[in-house]
Amino acid sequence: MLKQPLSRHIRFASLALIAGAGLTAGAAQAQDKGNVHLAYVEWSSEVASTNVVRAVLEQAGYEVEMTSLSAAAMWQSLATGDADAIVAAWLPTTHADYLERVGDDVEDLGVNLDGTKLGLVVPAYTDVDSIAELNDNAETFNNEIIGIDPGAGLMGLTEEVVETYDLDLNLRSGSGATMTASLANAIQNEEDVVVTGWTPHWKFARWDLKYLEDPENVYGGAEQIHTVVRQGLEEDMPEAYAILDAFEWTPEQMGEVMLMNQEDDADPYENAKQWVEDNQDVVEEWLSAAE
Template identity: 60%
Template sequence: MKHLLNRHIRFASMTLATGAVLLAGTAQALGTGAALSAESAYAEDRGTINLSYVEWASTVASTEVMKVVLEQAGYTVETSSLSAAAMWQSVATGDTDAFLAGWLPATHEDYYAKLKDDLVDVGANLEGAKLGMVVPEYSDVNSIADMNDHADSFKGKITGIDPGAGVMRLTEKTIEEYDLDYDLVSGSGATMTAALKSAIDNNENIAVTGWTPHWMLARWDLKFLDDPKGTYGSTEQIHTIARQGLEEDMPRAYAILEAFKWSSDDMNEVMLMQEGSDDPYEAARTWVENNPETVSEWLKG
C-alpha cells in the first residue's frame, strides 16, 4: 500500500512539473506577456512590494508598467499616491519600497540632499528629461526674458501643478530671477492640462509648467521658452529610488527595478494610451504585452 501511494505521489508530481513546462513553453511561443503569465501561475507568491508615486502623467506611466511586470514575476504590488515630498519621505522611512520618479540632478535636488543617506539610488531609468516654461507654438513669446512684455495676454499668471513638485520650486526661482510680474497658480497635472486645452481651443496665450516626456507635447503644438539664465537647469535623468534593505529582502524585485530603463518614446506611448483610457493599469498591461523584447531585458536581472 505504501509503495502504491508513493507511486501516485511521484506520478502527480511529474504530471504537475510536466504541465508547468508545457504551459510555459506554449506561452513563450505566444509571446512574452503570455510567458510571464505562465511563470506567475506556477511561481510561489514572492511577497508584497509597495510603489509610491505622484499623479504626474510620466510617473503614472512608469509605475503602472512596473506594477504589471512585477505582478507577472510573482509579486503582489500595491501603489500609494502621494505628494512629491511625501513620496521621497515614505521610501526614506521604509513605509513604501520604491518609486520611479526621482528627477535629478536639479528638480529633486533638495529632497535627495536631505534624504540620500536613508535611501538607495538604484539608477536612472530614463535619460534626457527636461523641465521648463511651455506655451503654445502660436504664441509670439519665445523667451522667458520677454514674458513681462506680454503679461496682459497671459493674464499675469503661470499655470502650475501640485505645490510640492520640483518644477514648481524652479518656476518660483524663475519668476524671481527674471523679475516676472506673474503669479504662479498651483493645481495638479490634470488641471494644468485642462487649462492648456481650454486656452488652445480658444487660441489664447497660456504659460504652464512643463516637462518632457509628457503626452501634451504629442497632443498639441507647444514650445519650451528659451531660458537664458538657466533657472530650469539642463536635461535631467529620472531615477529609481528604493528603501534601504530592499535588495536584501527582495533581490529579484530589486534586480528588475535596477534593470528598468526605457526611452522617452516608450513613455510617451504609454502616456498617450493612458490619457485615452479610463484604466491606466490596463493601458500599461497592453503596452507590456506589445513590447516583449523591452520587458525581457528588464527581467534578465
C-alpha cells in the first residue's frame, strides 16, 4: 500500500484522539477506511465527475483528496501510485497514447460515461460546415483555432487535423476557460470563431453550436470516458475499488452538474454534494457494489 506522508499520519492520530473524546464508534470506523487520492484534468466535464465521485466516496466513509493536473501528469501520477484513481480517461482515441505508455501500471475499469465526441466547433450561424472549408475562410476566423491546454490529447489530435487538411490557421493553446471565453466573446459580437470542442460540455447547453464535419475522420467516432485505477487498489481498498468500478452515469446527468458549476460563485464540490443528495437512488446503486 502507498506510504502516507507524516502530515497524514498526524491527522489520523488527531482523529483518533477526537474519537476517544466522544466521537461515535460508527464515525470513527468510517474515518478508518483511509484516504483516496483522485487526479483529474481541469475540464468542466472532469471537474463535475471527479467532485461527484469524491462526494460519493466521502458518503461511504473515505477521506478524499483531489489534484488537478495536465493530462500527461494525471496519467503519470496514476502509474506511479501518487494517485489512486481517475474518472477522466477519454478512450479509445484522446488518451490512447497515455494508456499505451503506462498500461502495465494501471487498471482500466471500463466506461463511466458513453456518448462523447471530439472536434472543431463553431457557432451555428457560421456558414462554414466542414473542416475542409476552413482555408477558404481563414480570415473570417482570424486565421486561428482556439484550443485548450497544450498537453491535452484533443490538442494532439487537432495538430493532426491541421496537418491532414493542410490548414493555414494557427492552433492557439490556452485552457478550457480561455477557449469558452473566446467563444462567448465572439457570439456576443456575432462574429465567427472556431474552437476545439468536446461533448459533454456545458457550452452546448448555453449556446447554439455545431461541430464541423471531419471528412478525413481524424477525430474518429464517438468516444467514452473510462475509470482507471492504479495497480493494487483493489487489494488495498476493496470497497473504494468496488464503488469506482460501479460508477457510471449519463451525459444528461453530468450536464446537470456542469450547468450548476457555471453559476456565479459556484463551488463544484458543494454542487456535487447537492447533486449526490438529490440523486440518492442513483448513488445507492454505486454504493451497493461495495456491500
